[in-house]
Amino acid sequence: MALxxxxxxxxxxxDLDRIRNVARRVVKTFEQxxxxxxxxxxxxxxxxxLIEMANNMSKNPDRRELDVLLATGEQxxxxxxxxxxxxxxxxxxxxxxxxxxxxxxxxYGNARIMDVGAGQIKKLLEDNNIVVVAGFQGCDAxxxxxxxxxxxSDTSAVAIAAALRADRCEIYTDVDGIYTADPxxxxxxxxxxxxxxEEMLEMxxxxxxxxxxxSVEFALKHHVPVWVRSSFNEEEGTxxxxxxxxxxxxxxxxxxxxKNEARITLKKVPDQPGIAAKIFGPISDxxxxxxxxxxxxxxxxQTDLTFTVPKTEYARALEIERKVAEQIGAEAVYGDExxxxxxxxxxxxxxxxxxxxxxxxxxxxxxxxxxxxxxSEIRISxxxxxxxxxxxxxxxxxxxxLDKEK
Amino acid sequence: MALxxxxxxxxxxxDLDRIRNVARRVVKTFEQxxxxxxxxxxxxxxxxxLIEMANNMSKNPDRRELDVLLATGEQxxxxxxxxxxxxxxxxxxxxxxxxxxxxxxxxYGNARIMDVGAGQIKKLLEDNNIVVVAGFQGCDAxxxxxxxxxxxSDTSAVAIAAALRADRCEIYTDVDGIYTADPxxxxxxxxxxxxxxEEMLEMxxxxxxxxxxxSVEFALKHHVPVWVRSSFNEEEGTxxxxxxxxxxxxxxxxxxxxKNEARITLKKVPDQPGIAAKIFGPISDxxxxxxxxxxxxxxxxQTDLTFTVPKTEYARALEIERKVAEQIGAEAVYGDExxxxxxxxxxxxxxxxxxxxxxxxxxxxxxxxxxxxxxSEIRISxxxxxxxxxxxxxxxxxxxxLDKEK
Numbered sequence: 049m050a051l052x053x054x055x056x057x058x059x060x061x062x063d064l065d066r067i068r069n070v071a072r073r074v075v076k077t078f079e080q081x082x083x084x085x086x087x088x089x090x091x092x093x094x095x096x097x098l099i100e101m102a103n104n105m106s107k108n109p110d111r112r113e114l115d116v117l118l119a120t121g122e123q124x125x126x127x128x129x130x131x132x133x134x135x136x137x138x139x140x141x142x143x144x145x146x147x148x149x150x151x152x153x154x155x156y157g158n159a160r161i162m163d164v165g166a167g168q169i170k171k172l173l174e175d176n177n178i179v180v181v182a183g184f185q186g187c188d189a190x191x192x193x194x195x196x197x198x199x200x201s202d203t204s205a206v207a208i209a210a211a212l213r214a215d216r217c218e219i220y221t222d223v224d225g226i227y228t229a230d231p232x233x234x235x236x237x238x239x240x241x242x243x244x245x246e247e248m249l250e251m252x253x254x255x256x257x258x259x260x261x262x263s264v265e266f267a268l269k270h271h272v273p274v275w276v277r278s279s280f281n282e283e284e285g286t287x288x289x290x291x292x293x294x295x296x297x298x299x300x301x302x303x304x305x306x307k308n309e310a311r312i313t314l315k316k317v318p319d320q321p322g323i324a325a326k327i328f329g330p331i332s333d334x335x336x337x338x339x340x341x342x343x344x345x346x347x348x349x350q351t352d353l354t355f356t357v358p359k360t361e362y363a364r365a366l367e368i369e370r371k372v373a374e375q376i377g378a379e380a381v382y383g384d385e386x387x388x389x390x391x392x393x394x395x396x397x398x399x400x401x402x403x404x405x406x407x408x409x410x411x412x413x414x415x416x417x418x419x420x421x422x423x424s425e426i427r428i429s430x431x432x433x434x435x436x437x438x439x440x441x442x443x444x445x446x447x448x449x450l451d452k453e454k
Numbered sequence: 455m456a457l458x459x460x461x462x463x464x465x466x467x468x469d470l471d472r473i474r475n476v477a478r479r480v481v482k483t484f485e486q487x488x489x490x491x492x493x494x495x496x497x498x499x500x501x502x503x504l505i506e507m508a509n510n511m512s513k514n515p516d517r518r519e520l521d522v523l524l525a526t527g528e529q530x531x532x533x534x535x536x537x538x539x540x541x542x543x544x545x546x547x548x549x550x551x552x553x554x555x556x557x558x559x560x561x562y563g564n565a566r567i568m569d570v571g572a573g574q575i576k577k578l579l580e581d582n583n584i585v586v587v588a589g590f591q592g593c594d595a596x597x598x599x600x601x602x603x604x605x606x607s608d609t610s611a612v613a614i615a616a617a618l619r620a621d622r623c624e625i626y627t628d629v630d631g632i633y634t635a636d637p638x639x640x641x642x643x644x645x646x647x648x649x650x651x652e653e654m655l656e657m658x659x660x661x662x663x664x665x666x667x668x669s670v671e672f673a674l675k676h677h678v679p680v681w682v683r684s685s686f687n688e689e690e691g692t693x694x695x696x697x698x699x700x701x702x703x704x705x706x707x708x709x710x711x712x713k714n715e716a717r718i719t720l721k722k723v724p725d726q727p728g729i730a731a732k733i734f735g736p737i738s739d740x741x742x743x744x745x746x747x748x749x750x751x752x753x754x755x756q757t758d759l760t761f762t763v764p765k766t767e768y769a770r771a772l773e774i775e776r777k778v779a780e781q782i783g784a785e786a787v788y789g790d791e792x793x794x795x796x797x798x799x800x801x802x803x804x805x806x807x808x809x810x811x812x813x814x815x816x817x818x819x820x821x822x823x824x825x826x827x828x829x830s831e832i833r834i835s836x837x838x839x840x841x842x843x844x845x846x847x848x849x850x851x852x853x854x855x856l857d858k859e860k
Binding site: 064067068098101102104105106107108109110112113114116117119120123124126127128130131132134135141142144146147168191193 | 470473474504507508510511512513514515516518519520522523525526529530532533534536537538540541547548550552553597599
């Protein structure tokens with residue numbers, strides 16, 4: 049008998065038929081003699097509709113109340129699933145975030161899980177229940193309802209699996225697992241049987257929507273064995289592994305791209321101490337996340353400074369920087385929304401040199417101009433023209449030997 | 455400064471515009487220097503849609519899970535109202551049933567409030583908040599979510615008003631107050647300025663949908679001053695008063711009718727001890743509520759027995775009684791869905807005789823046949839043919855001097 053945590057995402061519970069489909073998977077696992085805890089997202093589209101309703105009530109909805117509103121989405125699916133399980137004769141109970149003792153900080157809309165008191169879940173499991181927990185939600189120390197941010201149900205699942213010391217945490221989604229590249233862009237992409245948590249962290253932070261960033265951090269920290277699988281077929285999916293000892297041997301394990309950023313450049317910025325703070329302070333004060341920053345030194349005590357922000361914040365960031373430029377005496381501010389960030393990721397990079405050089409020469413061979421570059425220990429990212437993103441992904445996928453055998 | 459509890463029903467919060475309209479009323483009361491606690495129902499129609507969803511998942515949805523599902527309705531409106539108030543610069547916080555410490559028994563779907571720990575509400579009021587509480591819901595001693603049954607938000611409001619020792623509890627609905635009869639049926643019906651809790655109890659138990667039965671019980675027991683008013687105009691509404699000392703002086707204060715019952719008759723039942731238990735036991739075991747029961751003695755050790763059940767349970771009750779009739783040797787079972795119960799209500803009856811006689815003669819003068827009769831200390835009800843219900847109401851309204859002056 050194993051203790052298995054299964055998380056099903058919004059597309060897996062998008063309507064009542066799909067909830068029944070999920071229920072049948074849950075029952076199958078339960079009838080194989082396992083203890084099962086199910087974590088559910090809201091039905092696909094519901095969270096967006098609730099946000100729309102809130103935006104209709106207020107341009108800037110109160111974050112505490114928005115969380116109270118959003119929490120209804122997962123409450124609905126959890127109740128419906130438990131209801132179906134009961135109607136089929138399987139003992140089951142649903143728990144909301146506060147009932148499952150998912151304790152978070154009080155950062156409404158983007159709360160972090162501080163602790164999961166798994167007492168109630170354990171008690172229900174001992175009574176032979178299938179336990180259904182509303183994902184995405186928790187409560188703070190004062191009993192206020194909080195939500196974990198988009199994709200937060202993944203983190204609910206991994207945190208609950210960690211607290212229960214579950215044998216495995218299965219994340220069910222609408223894709224078969226983690227791929228070497230987006231199969232929609234790169235026909236020769238392969239599904240990975242395994243991926244290291246570190247690589248998954250890089251992928252998640254690059255905007256790959258397969259797993260919530262914090263869920264990977266939790267898996268890494270608490271050594272939770274995580275599987276990413278499809279709820280629509282019986283494929284094995286991809287396993288997240290801690291450490292590199294039994295990783296597949298490619299230096300690069302995946303190629304990703306992200307079209308959700310925009311670039312802003314300040315031209316001829318006076319090269320003085322404290323100037324960066326003047327440029328990025330107002331951006332940070334506005335709650336805009338800056339991703340890449342590049343500074344080129346020019347002759348004559350001046351420098352060009354380029355950075356990227358989420359495309360949704362582009363107009364606001366541009367407006368802020370136009371004021372900043374005036375204050376600090378920069379010559380001009382311009383930007384570009386038509387960019388894409390293409391990255392290669394692999395723990396193998398740690399022990400291999402020449403990856404960057406190979407990336408640059410591959411792009412050059414395709415006549416793709418590199419606009420910005422940033423790197424981590426296991427990742428190299430290049431900003432290119434948006435229209436060349438797909439071509440870049442395919443070229444790099446081939447160059448690093450990731451194409452599936454024909 | 456007064457402490458005022460305001461409850462708004464489903465039609466008053468049926469859409470976002472109406473929620474804003476409610477919010478403006480709340481703000482007005484608040485800005486007059488009062489402390490305000492708002493209790494909300496779900497948007498009109500939402501609870502029915504959730505029940506439909508549950509029925510799609512299971513023929514007989516698990517009651518615990520159904521409550522988890524239904525509780526989302528009031529959670530939604532509470533969050534939206536608090537959100538709007540905050541966006542307009544008024545400090546406000548929403549509380550769900552468990553956060554407002556509405557403690558109930560564990561009768562899912564029809565839970566009774568055992569206690570309201572008003573600590574959190576008081577604290578928020580002291581911090582100058584407008585407190586918005588999700589009605590209809592509470593939690594049991596084990597922390598499970600419960601709901602109070604249809605119309606239960608009234609009871610939430612009165613119970614919270616009692617716990618807070620509020621100066622008044624205003625129940626906002628889509629009618630101007632309590633009428634001497636349904637104005638849709640009886641054009642000469644008048645709005646009552648006051649009504650006794652006892653009369654209101656009779657009206658609620660007869661199916662008048664203005665107030666939840668238990669809310670009136672609470673008001674009576676805890677001496678909560680309750681006003682029933684419309685949320686769509688500024689009319690004064692109707693005040694519930696405890697005792698009779700300053701009631702209007704009519705013997706009869708209202709005439710009601712109810713078309714939601716059906717009649718079942720067992721003919722020639724052997725007149726033996728224990729026979730009633732054999733007839734009503736199976737009905738009760740099926741969770742069907744019997745309202746009126748009448749037994750006529752016949753010659754020859756046989757009796758005819760007639761009773762009424764909710765129309766929704768008629769088919770099921772008839773089926774049960776056909777089996778019972780066979781077992782006990784009754785001659786026949788037949789029923790009638792085309793009936794209506796017409797009642798006159800008034801605390802004045804306690805000290806006046808002749809009310810029943812006047813009722814019967816009034817109906818006789820209109821050629822209305824009386825099928826069944828039942829009485830309480832302050833009510834007389836007659837079952838008549840359904841098509842004669844409206845005529846009966848109007849005739850009685852006139853006969854008992856309730857018509858408004860022309």
